[in-house]
Amino acid sequence: MRRLIRTLLLVPLLGLAAPALAQVPMGEASTVKEGLEIGTSTSEIAIASDFRGADLTIFGALTNADELFLAIGQYDVVVTLEGPRDYATVRRKERVFGIWMNTESMTFEQVPESYSLASTRQIDSIDEAPSLNNIGVGIAHMPLNPVGYISDSGSIRxxxxxxxxxxxxxxxxxxxxxxxxxxSSSLFRASLKLPANIPDGIHMVRAYLFKGGQLIAQRELPLRVVKTGIEQAITDAAHERPFAYGFLCVLIAVVTGWGASLLFRKD
Amino acid sequence: MTVYLPIAELSVNIFIILGMGAAVGFLSGMFGVGGGFLITPLLIFYNIPPVVAVATGANQVVASSISGAITHFRRGTLDMKLGCVLLVGGLAGATAGVWVFSWLRRVGQLDLFISILYVVLLSTIGALMLQESLRALRRARNNEQLPLKRPGQHNWVHRLPLKMRFKKSKIYLSAIPVVALGFGIGVLTSIMGVGGGFIMVPAMIYLLRIPTSVVVGTSLFQIIFVTAYTTMVQAATNYSVDIVLATILMVAGVIGAQYGVRVGQKLRGEQLRALLALLVLAVGIRLAIDLIVTPEEIYSVAVGGLSY
Structure with a gap:
């Protein structure tokens, strides 16, 4: 029987986790698969225009954890927050006839616009690079696939x-x-940093549980980031009603110019 | 106090933007220019993305040109027919310009292209103006007389077909060079965010031989419509007009211009032109230095859309 602990608050979790662990006798854990549960206090974050960055706290719990492995710190948790994905083009400048200009470029497929990672320790000491590359966890290990065929592997790097x-x-x-x-022995808290320039859209919280360097469980939760405030309303208007927006810009210019000529008229 | 610019996507100090707007407005009032060719480089120096600086600059020129145009309209120093022919070319040019602008942006060469255009234009015009004003200053010191100009003289422009009669300007002129001039200015408006008066006025006087009395009013008339049109098209295609930035610049600019006009009336023309020439040259040189100096970071990232 697995007891799922799915809650947002630390206080009730603390009370629940202890009996949950008590039901797994020492030594038997290897036959029962460990589980991972995470929760956020909200599925939506509203960000005002004066947002200067913040921390997002995510709580989680290990279920069916092996006391022995816990005691010697063989469980590692990595939590990431991935922003919406899009193509990204990297350009390189070179000096051409004395002027610095963009010459080469490379476009990467569907990479997250933002990426925040929290872990129990250096992720490269949690697992080996090839397997981290495989699951795509970590800034150095996320897949960056160039669009089209590029023969020069040095330039890709x-x-x-x-x-x-x-x-x-x-x-x-x-x-x-x-x-x-x-x-506590099976409860963890992850603090993810939200940058000030975080893009809006659907983000993904992903939690990975490693046991002795092996990925054994994975969970994910969607998190919507919504920007609010007058500035966001302006950005939305500029993209959704561009003609009306452009007309308003011109109208403001006409009113300002005309108004000034009326206001400062001498005759 | 900082204010967030939603389209430029950065926070700026409102007083710096106000100061920029007022200073450029003051200069534009003093020298009788639109100020677009100063405001756009200044915004770029202040780390506003060139895409936004150009589109917002065009919007700002609408405001700074309108009061001048109204004055000329009241005085009757505006040739509506000539203005409309110029405008035909101007709107076509602005459309082509925005198309080129979007293409350059897609291939990642827009910033460079804007800078090069500014360097070429500002240094050429600055040098010509400086030369002319220094000559005028020397002449004034030596009490020499101006060599008589003969405006009646015709050049190759006047041998072109498709002639039209412009009653107000009292000239009989081919529509081709007028439309072509409007087209060229329209392209500059959409790529550089300038009104283009500083090119159009001399071209109309020296190339088309249009009487000086109607030149300024007519060019302002065309500038208003071309910059307004460019603002609309930039907003619709590149989403790059920042309404917050534009409003701050415009309000500060039109107030600054009123004081600029008063100061300008007290100073002597040649000195004023020499000063403007030096300013134009300085902005051009600064932009040229940015092109040549080794950048701190040679890589850049652009998000979105497939581009090569």
């Missing part, structure tokens, strides 16, 4: 490195290798 560096630099990609902390 350079463009991938540049992409990751730029995304980390502007804060859209973040990682916190101590962002997941166990609050």
């Amino acid at each position: 350079e463009f991938r490195d540049a992409y990751r560096r730029l995304k980390l630099a502007n804060g859209l990609y973040q990682r916190d290798t101590s962002g997941v902390q166990f609050v």
Whole structure:
């Protein structure tokens, strides 16, 4: 019998988790598969235009965890928040006749616009690179597939490195290798950083449970990020009703120009 | 105090934008120019994306040109027929320009193209203006007389077919160079976010031999409609007009212009032109330096849409 712990608050979880663990006797855990549950306090985040970044806390619990493995810290949790996916084009400048201009470019398929990662420790010490590449966890391991055929593998690596560096630099990609902390033997809390320039749309919270370097469980939850406020209303208007928006811009210009000439008229 | 620009997607200090608008407005009032060729580079220097700077610059020119056009309309120094022929070319040029603009943006060469156009245009015009005003200053110092111009003289432009009679300007002129001039200015409006008066006025005077009295009013008439049209098309195709940025610039600009006009009336023309020439040159040189200096980061990322 598996007891699912699906709740948002830490306090009731603490009470429930202890009896849950008590039902799994030592040594028998290897026959029972471990489970992973996560919860967020909301499925939607509203962000005002003065948003300067925040932390998103996600609670989770391991079920059927092996006491022995827990005691020696063999369980690792990685939680990520992936933004909506889109194509991304990386361009490189070169000096041409003394002027710096974009010469080469590479477009990557469907990469997350934002990516925030929290883990119990350095993810490269949790698992080996090839298997991390396989599951695509971590900024250095997420798949970056160029569109079209590119024969020069050296330049692919350079463009991938540049992409990751730029995304980390502007804060859209973040990682916190101590962002997941166990609050009790089987309960953990993950703090994910939301960047100030977080894109709106459907984000995905993904949690991965590793046991002795093996991925054994995975969970995901959608999280909608909605921008609110007058600035977002303007952005929406500009994209959804471009003609009306353009007309309004011209109208403001006419009123301002005409108004000034009336206001400052001397005769 | 910071204000968030929704289209440019960045927070700026409102007082810097107000100051920019007022300063450019002041200069445009003082020198009688639209100010688009100053506001767009200034916005780029302040890290506003060039795409937004150009489209918003065009919007700002609508406001700064309108009061001048109204004045000329009242005084009767506006040739409506000539303005409409110019406008035909201008609207076609702006359409072509926006198309080129979107294409350059797609292939990732827009920022470079805008900078190069500005460097070429500003340094050429700045140098010509400086040369002319220095000559005028020297002449004034030596009390020389102006060499007599002979406006009646005809050039190749006047041998072209499709002639039309423009009553107000009292000229009989082929429509081809007028439409072509309008077209060229329209392209510049949509790619550079300028009104183009600083090119159109000399071209009308020296190339088309249109009487000076109607030149400014007529060019302002065409500028208003072409910049308004460009604003609409940019908003519809590139979603790049920032209404918040534009409003701040326009309000500060029209107020600054009123004071600029008053100061401009007190200063002497040649000195004023030399000053403007130096300013134009400085902006051009600054942009040229940005093109040549090795950038800190040679890579850039653009999100969305398949592009090569």
